[in-house]
Amino acid sequence: MNTKPAPSTPASTSLSIGELASASGLRASAIRYYEDAGVLPKPSRISGQRRYHADTADLLMLIRFCTRLGMPLSDIRGLLATPRGPRAKEHWRRLVDGKLDEIAALIKAAQGVERVLHESRDCDCVTLASCRFLHEERAKPRPSRSRLSFHDALQAELI
Amino acid sequence: MNTKPAPSTPASTSLSIGELASASGLRASAIRYYEDAGVLPKPSRISGQRRYHADTADLLMLIRFCTRLGMPLSDIRGLLATPRGPRAKEHWRRLVDGKLDEIAALIKAAQGVERVLHESRDCDCVTLASCRFLHEERAKPRPSRSRLSFHDALQAELI
DNA sequence: CTCCCACTTCAAGTAGACTTGAAGTCAAGC
DNA sequence: GCTTGACTTCAAGTCTACTTGAAGTGGGAG
Numbered sequence: 558m559n560t561k562p563a564p565s566t567p568a569s570t571s572l573s574i575g576e577l578a579s580a581s582g583l584r585a586s587a588i589r590y591y592e593d594a595g596v597l598p599k600p601s602r603i604s605g606q607r608r609y610h611a612d613t614a615d616l617l618m619l620i621r622f623c624t625r626l627g628m629p630l631s632d633i634r635g636l637l638a639t640p641r642g643p644r645a646k647e648h649w650r651r652l653v654d655g656k657l658d659e660i661a662a663l664i665k666a667a668q669g670v671e672r673v674l675h676e677s678r679d680c681d682c683v684t685l686a687s688c689r690f691l692h693e694e695r696a697k698p699r700p701s702r703s704r705l706s707f708h709d710a711l712q713a714e715l716i
Numbered sequence: 717m718n719t720k721p722a723p724s725t726p727a728s729t730s731l732s733i734g735e736l737a738s739a740s741g742l743r744a745s746a747i748r749y750y751e752d753a754g755v756l757p758k759p760s761r762i763s764g765q766r767r768y769h770a771d772t773a774d775l776l777m778l779i780r781f782c783t784r785l786g787m788p789l790s791d792i793r794g795l796l797a798t799p800r801g802p803r804a805k806e807h808w809r810r811l812v813d814g815k816l817d818e819i820a821a822l823i824k825a826a827q828g829v830e831r832v833l834h835e836s837r838d839c840d841c842v843t844l845a846s847c848r849f850l851h852e853e854r855a856k857p858r859p860s861r862s863r864l865s866f867h868d869a870l871q872a873e874l875i
Numbered sequence: 876c877t878c879c880c881a882c883t884t885c886a887a888g889t890a891g892a893c894t895t896g897a898a899g900t901c902a903a904g905c
Numbered sequence: 906g907c908t909t910g911a912c913t914t915c916a917a918g919t920c921t922a923c924t925t926g927a928a929g930t931g932g933g934a935g
Contacts, residue, residue: 575881585882586924594922598845604931606882612851619832619850622825627786630922636833637845653837657830664826666781671819673778674795678812686757686796691778692771734911744912745894753892763901765912788891876935883930889923900913905906 572609581617588617596620596634626663632656731768740776747776755779755793785822791815 578585591597597616600607616637623633636656641649673690682688737744750756756775759766775796782792795815800808832849841847 573881584924587922589884590923606931615851616845619829622829624922625786626822626826626829627784638843640843650837653833657833657837660826660830660833663784664823664830667785667819667823667826670778670781670785671816671823674812674816674819678809678816684797684799686775692774732911743894746892748914749893765901783892790891878935879933881931884928886926888925891921893919895918896916898914901911902909904909 570611571603572611572613574607574609577609577613577617580611580614581621583617583621591617591620591630594630594634596630596637598638626660628656628659729770730762731770731772733766733768736768736772736776739770739773740780742776742780750776750779750789753789753793755789755796757797785819787815787818 572580574585574588578588581588588597592599597613597620600609600613602608620633620637623636624630635652639645639649639652673688676690677685677688680688680690685691731739733744733747736742737747740747747756751758756772756779759768759772761767779792779796782795783789794811798804798808798811832847835849836844836847839847839849844850
């Protein structure tokens with residue numbers, strides 16, 4: 558709301574929860590909730606009040622980004638907090654690789670919806686539910702059982 | 717579960733809710749819920765029981781896909797059910813274009829997370845929260861206020 | 876000194892998307 | 906005719922991710 562040059566702020570590297578909230582676009586209540594959920598590390602305190610490093614805004618952005626992608630907070634906590642010494646590195650990598658696979662699938666899914674929507678945009682169908690582009694893949698000249706691209710992507714990538 | 721050649725099924729083009737459920741990977745309860753929510757058109761009935769065309773599986777896939785992308789059912793209902801005669805076509809197009817923009821932003825967001833995760837995969841940071849790849853963009857030689865790529869994408873595309 | 880404001884904790888409420896449970900119906904098989 | 910199983914409706918419960926409210930605290934401005 559205000560862009561005043563930090564009149565009552567201690568230092569430029571330290572943010573109050575309110576300042577972090579406006580820096581990140583999240584509400585203070587959400588930030589506290591993330592802390593409770595173990596997603597955000599517990600910050601230092603000055604006379605009881607939370608003090609954050611400015612970097613924390615980036616972290617919050619990443620969290621927001623991930624939740625936006627449908628990732629549960631428990632997974633995000635796993636990604637952010639998993640420590641990795643030499644022993645745990647393999648576990649960490651498997652975790653990240655799994656997430657990368659999920660994200661790749663999500664992108665594929667999004668592109669599928671994008672395609673259907675784009676093709677049906679100028680179609681003359683009465684509603685999207687009856688649009689030929691939604692069902693056409695099935696009708697393609699393919700033997701019997703196997704389903705095709707969009708349908709296939711859904712089955713294979715998402716379920 | 718079973719791949720029996722439809723012993724007690726009326727016709728091959730007509731599916732019971734249970735059959736549609738196993739064809740689509742959703743639960744029957746979810747299918748009924750979608751109908752209640754106005755996302756799925758009300759099917760015909762034979763002696764009180766729902767009968768679906770096989771195409772409905774595709775529709776369910778699309779719905780599942782969209783919810784997976786974080787799209788609320790109300791939006792999906794809008795996309796699927798909006799009728800478009802010559803008058804309503806413009807409204808329909810604007811609706812679709814809006815959704816296409818959202819999906820494009822989502823894909824960009826997903827690619828941002830993908831990048832951070834990928835870059836930090838082999839990084840030596842102790843936890844992802846402290847990984848340099850998460851914060852490095854800020855540090856790049858850019859005048860003062862404006863934020864950069866990943867951070868920027870988050871701010872610009874998502875909030 | 877008092878006021879105000881941003882902060883604190885803790886409990887409870889909310890919204891969306893389903894699931895689950897109870898009680899009843901229908902058609903088929905024995 | 907009776908049982909069985911998949912279906913029906915409707916109400917209530919669940920889970921996640923927050924938000925909201927109540928009651929209290931700390932510190933700077935007037």
